[in-house]
Amino acid sequence: MEIIKDKMDAMTVRRCLDEIGKREVEWRDNMCGGLSIRVRKKSSSWILRARLHGHMSTFTVGPIQSVTLLQARERAQKAKLMLKSGSDPREWLLAQSSGVSIIPKTESAMTWREAVTKYLDFIEQNRRKATYDDYRKTLLSQWFTPVSDLPIKSVTKTDIRQIQEAAFNAGKSAMSNKVLRNSKAFMAWISEQSWSEIDTNPVASSKSIEGAKTHPRTNLPTRRQIGEVFLKIQNAPVHIRSAVALLMLTAQRIETVISARREDIKTVDRSMVWDISPANMKSHRSHLLPATRMMEAVIRQAQVATADLVFMFPKTRLRRAGDDGNGHIASNPVRKRISSCGFTPHDARRAFATYMSDIAGAGMSDIKLILDHAEGRGSDVTASVYMQSQFITQKRAILDHWESFIIDCIYLANGKTELPAYLEF
Incomplete structure (x- = not known):
């Protein structure tokens, strides 16, 4: 088999x-x-x-x-909890x-911490690692000590409110909101589990404490910082350099970039196209990006350097015993190269949206076509395929504008009108 x-x-x-x-x-x-x-x-x-x-x-x-698929994953997760x-x-x-209801009652005395552990098992299997880390650090933090050993079905809206207030009064305004946000998600999941004996989410209607604010997500890279990224990676290994450059040139998420496969690079009407698989997109939809001149340059360099390998940006060392070595590069090498210039990979997406709107006059629908936000796509499958074809010229024009902007950023950071050699491959 x-x-x-x-x-x-x-x-x-x-x-x-x-x-x-x-x-x-x-x-x-x-x-x-x-x-x-x-x-x-x-x-x-x-x-x-x-x-x-x-x-x-x-x-x-x-x-x-x-x-x-969704039902199978849900049933498998519940079955694994029963096995544990x-x-x-x-x-x-x-x-x-x-269609017959057989509900095990063995979990009714489960404590808050035990229920959180089961929830985290579910999150680890079905959500991104960053999401898992966020929930784990919050729901198992010291703030929840007062309810940690209480039966999960006895924890009330008032208990969570008191935890919010404790964080807020300690000067942890953002944590106060995170306590509520993560508790709502956790309790919503618990209320859907047959073994929990909780039918409704007790904190569904809870609100943030007045005056509590979250950390602003407004870090916008400067033009010089954007240009510096391309200058600093000149001597990096080809697979890292190409991955960083492709991320900056396309404003795609870091996981989307590092998991790119050689088979995703195709030719349409004699032009290179990056046909991103739904499996590599947060939206779980196919995403088509036409290659600009510099995109094509860094992609071809990666193809030459990784001939006969599945991934365009393969890992260079084994991560654990038994690793077959046939995976893609980890996110950290890419993230560190960008962070050394003072911003994060996700800030690059913010930079694309902001500068393309302010300088190139791109509309929000144009920006969403590249970032692959829901509003830029149709919900109907046939319409989506048709729109992919129709928008290819529009996408190329947008990415060409972005590439021109990046070239100006490189000139600014370099102090002269000269591009690194790898961008003119």
Whole structure:
């Protein structure tokens, strides 16, 4: 049986349906550990591989024809929680497929900390690492000590309010708001879990303390800082230099850039196009970007340097024992090169939106086409494909304007009208 491991999407499920009767394959989801689609000669189903009483077992989650990817992940997460508590989830999983409610009651005395731990397990499997770290540092912080050992169903809106006030009175205004924001998300999730015996979110209607403010997210890189990035990476290894330059030239998220594959670079009407896979986008949608002159230069350098490898920006050293070495570069090397100039990779997106609006006169819809915000795209699948084709010329014009702006920034930082050699490959 062929084994494939990758991020799943709706197209993955469709491909697996097409493989029924043709070959046997197991497609493993790297977003939810242990979850797979197993295709056999006459059927295809979701399965979960996990340990029960110390032994590896296989649990049937449901047929892929009637269970969606989201439902499969949710059921798998709940089944894993049951396994951690020593319960066999087979009967519960069977009930989900048959529509019969079988709700385990073994978790009713769970404490706040225990419930938070389960929530963090879910977040770690389904959300970005930064999101997981944010929730972990907040919900397991000293501020929640007063409720840490209380039964989760006994924690009230007043308890959370008191934690907010304690942070606010200690001069931690932003933390006060973060306590509320993360508590709302956590309790909303808890109220949806059958084992929690909590039907409603007790803090759903809670509000921030008057006068509490969050940290402003207004760091806008100067033109000189933007230019300095391209000058400072001149002598960096090709895969790092190209990744940093591509991020700056396209204003894409750092994870989108570092996970770029060689197969994502295509030719459309004799022009290079970066066809970003939905798996590499936060929006989980395909995103097409036409290459400008400098984009094409750094991409071609990466292609030459990484010939025959899957990723354009491959890692150069193993991260752990058993690592096959066939992954992409970590985010830190890219992040550090940009941070050395006084701003973050996400600030580069802010710079694109701000300068393109102020200098190039780009409208918000134009900016969203590049940043891939929801308002720049249609919700209908057919319309989205059509819009991708129609907007390619518009996107190229926007990126050309941005590239011209970057060239001016480099001239400013360099003190002369000369570009680094790698940008004129």
